[in-house]
Amino acid sequence: MTKKEKRTEEKNFITADYLIIGSGIAGLRAAIELSNSGQKVVLVTKTEIEHSNTFYAQGGAAAVDPSRVEDEKDSFESHAQDTLKAGAGLCNAEVVERFSEKAHDGIEFLINQGVEFTENPDDEYPYELHQEGGHAKPRIYCVGDFTGKAIEETLAKVVRADLNINILEYHTAINLITKKWLDKDQNEDDKCYGAYVLDRQNKSVVTIKAGKTFLATGGAGRVFQYTSNPENATGDGIAMAHRADVDIANMEFFQFHPSVLYEANLEGDAKKRFLITEALRGEKMGGILTLEKDSLEDFVLNYDVRGSHATRDVVAKAIDVEIKAKGLKHVWLNVTTKATCKSKEYIKSNFPEIYKTCLEKGIDISKDPIPVVPAAHYMCGGIVVDENSETSIRDLYAIGEVAHTGLMGANRLASNSLTEAALYGKIAIEHALANHDEEKFSEVKIPGWCASSKERIADVATMNQFWDTTRTVMTNLCGIDRNEQRLKLAVATLTALVDVSTDIYYNFFPTHEIIELRNLALTAKIIAESALWRKESRGCHQRNDYPERNDDEYMIASNVD
Ligand SMILES: Cc1cc2nc3c(=O)[nH]c(=O)nc-3n(C[C@H](O)[C@H](O)[C@H](O)COP(=O)(O)OP(=O)(O)OC[C@H]3O[C@@H](n4cnc5c(N)ncnc54)[C@H](O)[C@@H]3O)c2cc1C
Missing domain, CATH: 1.20.58.100 (Fumarate reductase/succinate dehydrogenase flavoprotein-like, C-terminal domain)
Known part of the structure; x- marks a missing residue:
C-alpha cells in the first residue's frame, strides 16, 4: 500500500488559548488551575473523563508534609534519598530535591478539591500514612486501597461542574500541529499550534488551534501483553511527540509491577490484570512472596537483604527469574493472618477493594495466599521537559506519566507518580500563564484536516x-x-x-x-x-x-x- 493524496479539507474548527489532551490527575489539575485563573480551556479525552491510569491507582501518593519535618517525623532529604536510590543513578538530583520539597502541594490541592484521604484518629497527625517498598518512612497518603478512584472521581466532578472547561469526551488526539509541519522549509525554533482530534461519535476530525498545548496522555502499558494499565494507555502522547520531532528519553525503563493477580483464564488475553498493591508487602502489612503455596519462606531474600520489601525492579526480576527457571506460572503473595499476624478485620478494613475482588474470585486473602505475576505498569521515560514542564518545542508542555522530568530515573519509587503529576500540572500552568502571547497566536493560519481517504477499514x-x-x-x-x-x-x-x-x-x-x-x-x-x-x-x-x-x-x- 502507498500513501494516497490528501484531499477534502474538513471545516470543523475550535480555537482555544489552552488545549489539554488527557484527563488523568495531570490533565485535570492543569484544567482546574487554568479555570481558577479565569482562563477558558478545552479538555479532550479518548473516552469518559474518568477512564485513566489514575483511576486504578491503589497505594496512594507520596509526600512529606512540612509540618512533619518540623516535628522531625520525616524529612525532605529522606524522601529525596529514597527517590534517588530507586532511580539508580539516572535521576536529576535538582529535580528530585525540588519535588520532595514541593510534593505536599499536590496533597493540599487534592484535599482542597474534596479528596478525603484516610484519617488516623489514634495519632497526632490527622492522616494515616503508609510506608511502601523503598520508602524509609511512612509518607503515602491513601484513600483506603482505592486512592486513584477517589482522586479521579473527585476531580472529574469538579471539572464537569466548571463552565470554563469545555470537555470533549470520546475525542482522540491524532497529531500535533507544529510550525515545522506547516512550513517544512523554515528553520526557526519549532512551536506547537494545537492538534487534530478525532470526534469518535460524529466520525469527523476537529482542528483545535491552541495557544498552549498540554500533553497529559499518560502511559503505554498496553504495548505489553500483561499490564495493569487500562485500554487507553497506548502511548499516544509519545507517538505524537515523536512524529513532531520532540525530544524523548529513557523509554527503555518500563517498570513492571511485581504483583498483579494471576488468573489462568486471562492468559494470552488482552485484558487488564488486577493490581495487588505494594502496600501489602510494605512494612505495615508485612506480606511475603513465596514459591510454594504453604511456605512462609521469603524467596526474595535470596536476591536482596530487604526481601519482599525491596524496590519493585528487584522484586519483579526475582519473580521473573524464578518463574522462568522453575517453569512456574506464578508465585504466591502471602498476607494471611498466619504470615502477617494481622487480623481478618484489619486486612478487610485496610484493603477492602483487594479483599472483595479476590473473594469474588474464590480467594480469601486473610486465609489463602494470592497467586501473582509481574506486569507492565509504569513508563519511567517519556517526553523530555524542562523545569517548567515545557518540551523541546515551544508552547507544548508534557505533564504526568507521559513526561520525563528527571524525577524517576531508571526506576520509579512507589507512589511518586500521582504526586509528580499533580505538582507538574500546576508548574506547567504557572509557566504557560506567564508566557502566553495572544496577539501572535491569533495571526497563525492553520489548515483544516484533510483525510487521505474516506474509506473505512473492513479487515x-x-x-x-x-x-x-x-x-x-x-x-x-x-x-x-x-x-x-x-x-x-x-x-x-x-x-x-x-x-x-x-x-x-x-x-x-x-x-x-x-x-x-x-x-x-x-x-x-x-x-x-x-x-x-x-x-x-x-x-x-x-x-x-x-x-x-x-x-x-x-x-x-x-x-x-
Ligand atoms: C493499576 C495501577 C495502580 C497504580 N498505583 C499507583 C499508586 O498507588 N501511586 C502512584 O503514585 N501511582 C500509581 N500508579 C501510576 C499512576 O496512576 C499514573 O502514573 C498516573 O495516574 C498518571 O496520571 P496521568 O494524568 O499522567 O495519566 P492518566 O491517568 O493515565 O490519564 C491519561 C489520560 O489521557 C487520555 N488520553 C490518552 N491518549 C489520548 C489521546 N490520543 N487523545 C485524548 N486523550 C488521550 C486517557 O484517556 C486518560 O484520560 C498506578 C497505575 C496503575 C495502572
Whole structure:
C-alpha cells in the first residue's frame, strides 16, 4: 500500500488559548488551575473523563508534609534519598530535591478539591500514612486501597461542574500541529499550534488551534501483553511527540509491577490484570512472596537483604527469574493472618477493594495466599521537559506519566507518580500563564484536516492480529529479561508493524482503533530501540548479556532520535 493524496479539507474548527489532551490527575489539575485563573480551556479525552491510569491507582501518593519535618517525623532529604536510590543513578538530583520539597502541594490541592484521604484518629497527625517498598518512612497518603478512584472521581466532578472547561469526551488526539509541519522549509525554533482530534461519535476530525498545548496522555502499558494499565494507555502522547520531532528519553525503563493477580483464564488475553498493591508487602502489612503455596519462606531474600520489601525492579526480576527457571506460572503473595499476624478485620478494613475482588474470585486473602505475576505498569521515560514542564518545542508542555522530568530515573519509587503529576500540572500552568502571547497566536493560519481517504477499514481481523503481535513481541522479546538477540528481533518485527500500521493510517479514514494501533506500534518500537541501545542493567532495564551497571558518561541519558 502507498500513501494516497490528501484531499477534502474538513471545516470543523475550535480555537482555544489552552488545549489539554488527557484527563488523568495531570490533565485535570492543569484544567482546574487554568479555570481558577479565569482562563477558558478545552479538555479532550479518548473516552469518559474518568477512564485513566489514575483511576486504578491503589497505594496512594507520596509526600512529606512540612509540618512533619518540623516535628522531625520525616524529612525532605529522606524522601529525596529514597527517590534517588530507586532511580539508580539516572535521576536529576535538582529535580528530585525540588519535588520532595514541593510534593505536599499536590496533597493540599487534592484535599482542597474534596479528596478525603484516610484519617488516623489514634495519632497526632490527622492522616494515616503508609510506608511502601523503598520508602524509609511512612509518607503515602491513601484513600483506603482505592486512592486513584477517589482522586479521579473527585476531580472529574469538579471539572464537569466548571463552565470554563469545555470537555470533549470520546475525542482522540491524532497529531500535533507544529510550525515545522506547516512550513517544512523554515528553520526557526519549532512551536506547537494545537492538534487534530478525532470526534469518535460524529466520525469527523476537529482542528483545535491552541495557544498552549498540554500533553497529559499518560502511559503505554498496553504495548505489553500483561499490564495493569487500562485500554487507553497506548502511548499516544509519545507517538505524537515523536512524529513532531520532540525530544524523548529513557523509554527503555518500563517498570513492571511485581504483583498483579494471576488468573489462568486471562492468559494470552488482552485484558487488564488486577493490581495487588505494594502496600501489602510494605512494612505495615508485612506480606511475603513465596514459591510454594504453604511456605512462609521469603524467596526474595535470596536476591536482596530487604526481601519482599525491596524496590519493585528487584522484586519483579526475582519473580521473573524464578518463574522462568522453575517453569512456574506464578508465585504466591502471602498476607494471611498466619504470615502477617494481622487480623481478618484489619486486612478487610485496610484493603477492602483487594479483599472483595479476590473473594469474588474464590480467594480469601486473610486465609489463602494470592497467586501473582509481574506486569507492565509504569513508563519511567517519556517526553523530555524542562523545569517548567515545557518540551523541546515551544508552547507544548508534557505533564504526568507521559513526561520525563528527571524525577524517576531508571526506576520509579512507589507512589511518586500521582504526586509528580499533580505538582507538574500546576508548574506547567504557572509557566504557560506567564508566557502566553495572544496577539501572535491569533495571526497563525492553520489548515483544516484533510483525510487521505474516506474509506473505512473492513479487515478487523488483520488489525487485531497486528495488535496482538505487537504486544506479544514486547512481552517475549522486550520484557523484564532482555538481551541483544531478542531485542534485535523485536526491533525488526516492530519496524515492520510500524510500516504496516502507517500504511493503514494513510489508506483509510482514521478510526480510533487505527490511531491507537499506529501509536502502539511506534511506542513499542521506541522502547525496543532504546533497550537495544542501553548495553547495561540498571533499574528496571535488565539485560542478561550486560548484567552490570555501566557508569560511563554516555550511559547517563538516552535520547531517542
Ligand atoms: C493499576 C495501577 C495502580 C497504580 N498505583 C499507583 C499508586 O498507588 N501511586 C502512584 O503514585 N501511582 C500509581 N500508579 C501510576 C499512576 O496512576 C499514573 O502514573 C498516573 O495516574 C498518571 O496520571 P496521568 O494524568 O499522567 O495519566 P492518566 O491517568 O493515565 O490519564 C491519561 C489520560 O489521557 C487520555 N488520553 C490518552 N491518549 C489520548 C489521546 N490520543 N487523545 C485524548 N486523550 C488521550 C486517557 O484517556 C486518560 O484520560 C498506578 C497505575 C496503575 C495502572
